[in-house]
Amino acid sequence: MKMFEYMGKEIFAEFGLPVPKGRMVSNPDDAAQVAKEIGSAVVIKSQVLSGKRGKAGGIKFAENPEEARAAAQELFGMTIQGLPVNILLVEEKLQIDKELYLSITIDGTAKKPVFIASSHGGMDIEEVAEEYIVKQHIDVELGMQGFIANEIVRRMGIGLKSPQGKELVSIIKTLYKVFTQKDAELVEINPLVISGDKVIAADSKVTIDDEALYRQVDLPRVEERTKTEKAAHDLGLAFVELDGDIGVMANGAGITMGTLDTLTHFGGKPANFLDAGGGTGEEGTAKALELILSRNPKSIIINIFGGITRCDDVARAFASVKKKVGIPVPVVIRLVGTNQEAGRAILKEVGIEAYDFMQDAIKETVKLAYA
Incomplete structure (x- = not known):
């Protein structure tokens, strides 16, 4: 669960971290x-x-x-x-003498929390060179000890004996407490501002582990899904709105991500991520199509590799939507797998020739969108 900036700062203040x-x-x-x-x-x-x-x-x-x-x-x-x-x-409004960056999250590969810090914080932190990024894994048995915080500050190039360095050590230790006690997946301050002798959290980004919310009864609940995303969630569909103009539907998280990547590679801009999942029947597929159409795309790519999902169910749902409400934009379908031939026959009846290969289908989708 993502929290608004003001909520994150309320948590910081609760733990004694300096905020404006x-x-x-x-x-x-x-x-x-x-x-x-x-x-x-x-x-x-x-x-x-x-x-x-x-x-x-x-x-x-x-x-x-x-x-x-x-x-x-x-x-x-x-x-x-x-x-x-x-x-x-x-x-x-703060006097900003220097902007720093601090965050702590989980390194899934190392299976440990990792502290990430930089003396080059601010708006374009993603573009900071690797040599200016400090990464320190934390042993959960040991926790955030003073000598670890000192080492992080030293590697950031901030004098340990300066007022700012001493304050920064304290902030690092406290940030770890926020991370562990609030069951966070991410706690980030960007920028952490040096203002005279003071160090102040000018921003906050806090994400709480959804599976631990039952322990965090005092935290407000934030609905981060859009209206369309919530409707999809209620239907059991994984749907995320994006800022493009080509609708995307596939059956599985991996194939959906592959579709988005390939679409982008060929110059398309995806309007959404929609994983209809394995085993989605006619009704679920029809509702998924309605969600995509609500985004007013220029074209739609449907990429189905049928295993549990039956190709004839997908084709029947598509044909039903097309006949009942109409589909006002070009649709390209790649359809292979379980009951493939039956599905393709249904599509042919409504004027759609299914593709064998994803790349060919996506190239045609992009062409139709921007013709």
Whole structure:
């Protein structure tokens, strides 16, 4: 479960981590009131479960309450990465002398928590050279000991005897407590700001392990799925909205990922990830198609390798949707496996010739989308 930035900062404050003064608001008047209470310049941040808010225009600055109200009014009308802005975080604008990066997550290969740190934090952390990234695996039996935190700070190039270095050691040790005590999958601060002698968490990203939520009864529950994704989940389908324009349906997580990758390779932009799963019958397949059509794609690729999934069921569902509600965009189908010939015969009746190979089907899909 992903948490909004303001929620992550509330957790940080609970553990004694330094965060800017501020609070969450849900209307422009409250934004102005918080700015008045702070009494100095403020930053107003859209609260959506998405990165790159700054580049999307989802973060604004204000020098006084009236500017804060106007900026909030503008932000409330925005959509970022397909997500509407319904709440904002208004907090003091920090003096930024340097931006650092800290996070802790699970390394699945090593089967250990791994601390990741850099003295080059900020908006483009993904582009920081490997030589500036510090990685330190943590033995869960040993935990985050002082000498480990010292070593991380030393490798970051921050003086251990400086006020900032001492504060950073304390923050690293506390961040590990947040990670373990809140059953987190990820705890990230980017940027962690050096402001004079102070070190302050200017941002937060916290993701809680869904399987441990029963232990975290005090944490608020956040619904991170879009309306369409929730509808798909209720139907037992794995569906994720993407920002492209070609609808995708396949039967299995692996083949769906392969379809997305191949589509991108040939110049297509997927509008969604939809794994209809093994054994999805006619009704489930029909509903999956309706979900794809709700995204208004330019074309659709259906990639079925039938094992448990029967090709004739998929074909029958497609033919039913086409006859009942119509499909206003080109559809390309790759159909091989169980009951393949029966499925292809059904498709032929509605004017579709199925492909044998995924690459050929995807090339045609891209061609039809952008013709």
